[in-house]
Amino acid sequence: MSDVDARFAQAQEDVKQLPERPGNLTLLRLYALFKQATEGDAHGDRPGMTDIVGKYKYDAWAALQGTAQQTAREQYVELVESLKNGTAA
Template sequence: MSDVNGLFVQAQDDVKQLRERPGNLTLLRLYALFKQATDGDVHGDKPGFTDIVGKYKYDAWAALQGTAPDIAKQQYVELVEALKNGTAA
């Protein structure tokens, strides 16, 4: 297992242990980075206007199109670390 993969797995556990729930924009960023890291570029049909949450998730993931999975994993790890340290914007 490469170093980034181990850190990514650890970050997935760490994010569940955060003292405070991140804001919606941060949650969207975490979701999009996770999906890009594990599934690659966005696929499937974009949800319709009646599925607002699904639409936002799809758009957040689509914004990362072309990002390499290892880069997405590293960014996910960095964001979780920032959340743990209270330095996330």
């Protein structure tokens, strides 16, 4: 397991222990980075109009199209670290 993979695994645990729940846009970013890091580019059908949350999640993930999985892992770790430190934008 590479250093980035180990830090990614730790960040997955750390995000569950955050002192306060991140805002919806940050949660979407975390979701999209996680999906890109673990599954690669978005696939499958985009949810329909009746699944608003699913549509937003899919769109956030699809916006990362072409981002390397390793890069997504690094960005996920950086975002979790900034949330832990209280420096997230």
